[in-house]
Amino acid sequence: MMRKRSQIGFISAVVAAGMAVTGCGGSQTTGGTEGASDASGSTKIVIATQSPLSGSQSVVGDAIKTGAEYAVNLQKEEFKKLGFDLQLSPQDDQADPKQGVANAEMLLSNPDVLGVVGHYNTGVAIPSSVKYEEGKLVMVSPANTGVKLTEEGKKVVHRICARDDSQGPKAAIYAKEKLGVKKVFIVHDKTAYGQGITDQVKAQFEKDGVEIVGYEGITQGEKDYSAVLNQVISKSPDMLYFGGIYSEAGILVKQAREKGFKGVFMGGDGIDSSELAKIAGDAVEGVVFTSIAGDVTQTAEGKKWADAYEKSMGKKPETFSVYGYDAAGVLLEGIKEAIKANGGKKPSREQVLEAVHKTKDYQGQFTKVTFDEKGDNQFADVFIYKFGKDKSEFVGKVE
């Protein structure tokens, strides 16, 4: 009997140890955050990126980083003329809120860091932005669509892309009017992003009288979604709408088709990646998605940019590369303005924040940027794409 009791005690110790291990992942705290004031006389100016560079979302995270890196490379000379050494500090937030916050603290402790391009996940951006706000470190997001991010009233938060409350309803309207959907099953991945966008889609479908036959969540990182899909099949909807990221979407659409699902599969900008086709295989054909990121190669000028990017960075741009590039562009423009306002001297974080916040009619490579009071971009659009055999094709802008 004694033996058994010690076994149970051991198991609970194991569980506790496991929790402690996962819990400590991001407790890399650094001391004071007074780096906000410009005390150092150094001529170094650092902008950071925060995006998932490892893990299942790293393809997009890397696109954001590389886009920003390209922008920094192009402007290095210009900053040298102003007397500054411009550098990029890419951080891996691992799509993990704890890691994002730990990185944010690390960035704050370095007084040379004047701005952040990031994040990819709204769930990571929100807690990290609390830290940025403490240190008055300006953040320009290339890809966060979660409504809450800019609604919390943090001054440092800006984004150049559209929000879920424009993406979601527009997706629902498109589905009803252009795809003729009457019955829809909605699945989300339980993250701030996934559930955020599906809530918006659901509200619009309800308003338009489209029947919602199911609303379920799945767990990120799992590979078997047959439980939810059996429900979907039994309800035979015209459309399966998924709010989440491509790594889950690929498996979901593949398993849905294997089970004989015939309707349309639709998602948000989270499934906007060439990886979807690799994961889903043949099942990817016909997948429709909205994206807050347009296709830069639609114009001749954009094609030229994409070619130059590929030559310089050694890889083809992903959809989000140009957003990383434009977000970094907005940030660098703000820093230059702040330098000018500061009489050619290195500006403080507050000054950069002021300058970025005032951005008006900035023409990026792809999108035009004017920030409103909350930090949202007034020129942000929503686009529709459809997958062919192996890659997505641009369908158009949703009006």
Next chain:
Amino acid sequence: MLSMLPQVLVDGLTLGFMYAVVALGYTMVYGILEFINFAHGDLFMVGAFVGTEVLLTFEALGTLEGMNPFVAFFITLIVAMAITGALGVGIERVAYRPLRGAPRLVPLISAIGVSFLLQDLVRFSEAIYRNEFYLNSPQLFTGSLELGFATVPQKAIMVMVIAIVLMIVLTLFVNKTKWGIAMRAVAQDQSTASLMTINVDKVIMLTFLIGSSLGGATGVLFAQNYGTIDPYIGFILGLKAFTAAVLGGIGNLRGAMVGGVIIGLLESLSGAYMGPLTNGAFGAEYKDVFAFSILILVLLFKPEGLFGEAVKEKV
């Protein structure tokens, strides 16, 4: 709503058998060393990658086309089992054996370290070799069996058949062979067993060899069944297989098998029915909560697990 029940059961069984084979690895090591090998889930992941790489190599060489899918499948299975088995033995030698006299938490932490190491090694080497660490396995069995009330994909049948064969072979091995008897002896009392001229180190190595190669084999089954793998698949699946082992009574082989199937079925059933039954209040996203609540209930009333009582049987 009941019309989907057969399909739900088929999916749950497929998943459950996979949990069961992985759970065997946890339970065997625990039975011998009273130590939970948290790297076991990652050995399963390595098996999935090795198997997929073998198939991708066949495909690149163009030999996969003309090959009998069963032959290709068994070659894959054997290679994956050999490599993960050897890896398991190596890990035991390097990371666990030097810590055998240490307090219990020490090898446990070592195991967690090995787990991270394996994940990142695979990620790293795949990223260098293929420039991505998501692999899509070539599918050997694409057909499916239409039963009228349910569709059973061939690959699911393969999963179940292989899992059952592995379990039968393991049971026979442990109960009927000399080495099996030695393993049971070491499980009961290491020092007495060593007095009976049993080489304890060798038996422990053998345990890791068998447990790890079972994990590797499940990896191949997993890659075939779901098509997509990444270096992180071992974590969630390992956790659930561990749960299955605890549910069945850790240290007990039959318990691990039954526990795995129960967890798989519970997950599948609660995923499919919780939403409709509670009118959407608790949807499929709570399926793990449900499965784990059952575990807590079982442990409250039967702390040694479902089959935990038969101490004599444990290996």
